[in-house]
Amino acid sequence: MKTEASGLSNRKPETEAFFPRDRDWHPPAFAPGYKSSVLRSPRKALLSLDGTLSEITGPVFGHDILGELDDDLIRNFARPGESAVGPRIIVHGRVLDERGKGVPGALLEFWQANAGGRYRHKREGYVAALDPNFGGCGRTVTGADGSYSFRTIRPGPYPWPNGPNDWRPAHIHFSIFGHGFAQRLITQMYFEGDPLIWKCPIVRTIPDKAAIERLIAGLDMEATIPMDACAYKFDIVLRGRQSSLFENRLEGN
Amino acid sequence: MPQSSDRLKESASQTAGPYVHIGLMPNFSGIAGVFGTDLGAIMVDEKTRGERIDVKMRVFDGADQPLTDALVEIWQADADGFYNSPSEPRAVADPNFTGWGRLATDMTTGECVFRTIKPGRVPFGDGRLMAPHITVWIVARGINIGLHTRMYFGDETTANTEDPVLAMIEDRTRVPTLIAPRDGDIYTFDIHLQGEHETVFLDI
Numbered sequence: 001m002k003t004e005a006s007g008l009s010n011r012k013p014e015t016e017a018f019f020p021r022d023r024d025w026h027p028p029a030f031a032p033g034y035k036s037s038v039l040r041s042p043r044k045a046l047l048s049l050d051g052t053l054s055e056i057t058g059p060v061f062g063h064d065i066l067g068e069l070d071d072d073l074i075r076n077f078a079r080p081g082e083s084a085v086g087p088r089i090i091v092h093g094r095v096l097d098e099r100g101k102g103v104p105g106a107l108l109e110f111w112q113a114n115a116g117g118r119y120r121h122k123r124e125g126y127v128a129a130l131d132p133n134f135g136g137c138g139r140t141v142t143g144a145d146g147s148y149s150f151r152t153i154r155p156g157p158y159p160w161p162n163g164p165n166d167w168r169p170a171h172i173h174f175s176i177f178g179h180g181f182a183q184r185l186i187t188q189m190y191f192e193g194d195p196l197i198w199k200c201p202i203v204r205t206i207p208d209k210a211a212i213e214r215l216i217a218g219l220d221m222e223a224t225i226p227m228d229a230c231a232y233k234f235d236i237v238l239r240g241r242q243s244s245l246f247e248n249r250l251e252g253n
Numbered sequence: 254m255p256q257s258s259d260r261l262k263e264s265a266s267q268t269a270g271p272y273v274h275i276g277l278m279p280n281f282s283g284i285a286g287v288f289g290t291d292l293g294a295i296m297v298d299e300k301t302r303g304e305r306i307d308v309k310m311r312v313f314d315g316a317d318q319p320l321t322d323a324l325v326e327i328w329q330a331d332a333d334g335f336y337n338s339p340s341e342p343r344a345v346a347d348p349n350f351t352g353w354g355r356l357a358t359d360m361t362t363g364e365c366v367f368r369t370i371k372p373g374r375v376p377f378g379d380g381r382l383m384a385p386h387i388t389v390w391i392v393a394r395g396i397n398i399g400l401h402t403r404m405y406f407g408d409e410t411t412a413n414t415e416d417p418v419l420a421m422i423e424d425r426t427r428v429p430t431l432i433a434p435r436d437g438d439i440y441t442f443d444i445h446l447q448g449e450h451e452t453v454f455l456d457i
């Protein structure tokens with residue numbers, strides 16, 4: 001573990017339990033509009049547990065695991081001198097916790113379809129063409145203030161077998177590793193203005209409109225690179241720890 | 254309106270979907286050459302302290318079919334009961350053991366096998382020792398929010414009887430859903446997402 005590189009060195013590691021998860025804000029396990037959830041949803045009550053050491057600890061990933069092109073999906077699978085097809089974009093933002101503090105050293109892994117909406121996967125069945133220069137995976141580790149960015153192409157929407165004619169809005173899948181195993185989270189990022197968002201049965205597993213809106217990245221003209229890449233800003237919030245006010249004051253934040 | 258706590262809301266979970274392997278295990282999914290190795294695929298080396306064990310897991314749906322598209326992560330203490338984490342306040346864990354593993358269930362059989370070591374005991378919040386256990390997290394298509402559970406060891410009868418978390422399970426007939434039987438060096442942990450044998454999942 002490289003504490004220095006991940007920006008953790010200037011902070012005392014936190015050992016408190018996390019705030020309880022607001023289960024009404026997240027999608028329920030059983031959401032019949034999304035048919036795959038029907039046979040894959042626990043039906044009994046979860047056992048509530050104050051976090052023990054087994055949940056409040058977690059592995060940490062340093063910047064040393066990253067390769068040079070891990071955060072560049074335009075080039076990390078492309079043949080030398082070539083690049084992936086599609087609208088070039090930068091996705092950037094911060095990983096915060098519920099207290100609004102940046103989470104340094106968080107591992108972000110992302111995957112997506114190509115510009116035509118096709119995944120590079122054995123089980124993919126959509127007729128759209130594969131892009132020989134696009135793999136669809138990338139990763140990065142957040143900096144000292146929780147910030148991150150990566151470069152990719154804007155993925156296409158795609159149809160999927162659920163209802164007779166369901167389409168996924170354009171999206172990027174995100175997996176986030178904070179500092180405690182209880183913070184483990186997988187979610188998806190959507191794009192501002194996409195009319196398919198509000199028709200999607202997977203989006204609609206989330207009961208609260210405000211919670212959905214928080215998964216929609218806004219166009220960010222400030223972060224674009226003229227004549228190169230458009231930009232979207234996407235902040236992610238992980239669970240926060242129940243640190244006391246006294247502790248916060250000592251740290252000066 | 255009462256005063257607000259001014260806390261941000263956690264980002265809502267969304268399913269990992271059918272193609273989770275592309276992002277988390279690209280080499281396994283056939284996308285070679287982007288990342289050197291898939292993270293979490295190897296947990297032990299020759300210097301890791303502790304008893305070598307295999308943990309075989311399967312995840313069954315409500316029709317008793319094993320999931321062939323799930324991804325399982327595990328997190329556990331080292332042989333002395335310490336976590337390799339900055340948030341571990343008690344001691345420095347075995348530097349040759351990360352304690353973290355990640356595997357996909359096999360696309361045909363639905364099985365995954367973690368090569369690991371048997372963890373030591375870790376204290377509960379009030380200081381009582383918990384039985385040795387492995388923390389398990391499961392995502393897949395159709396799972397809207399990652400499922401947390403724990404695996405206990407079938408040959409730790411006494412420790413399991415004293416375990417404060419197992420003791421919290423009100424329906425005692427469900428306790429065995431968290432206990433993996435041992436056969437030689439292999440523990441088998443079958444996770445049932447629903448039905449008669451539904452595994453006890455945790456809200457932690």
Ligand SMILES: [Fe+3]
Nearest residue numbers: 168171173270
């Ligand atoms: Fe997708």
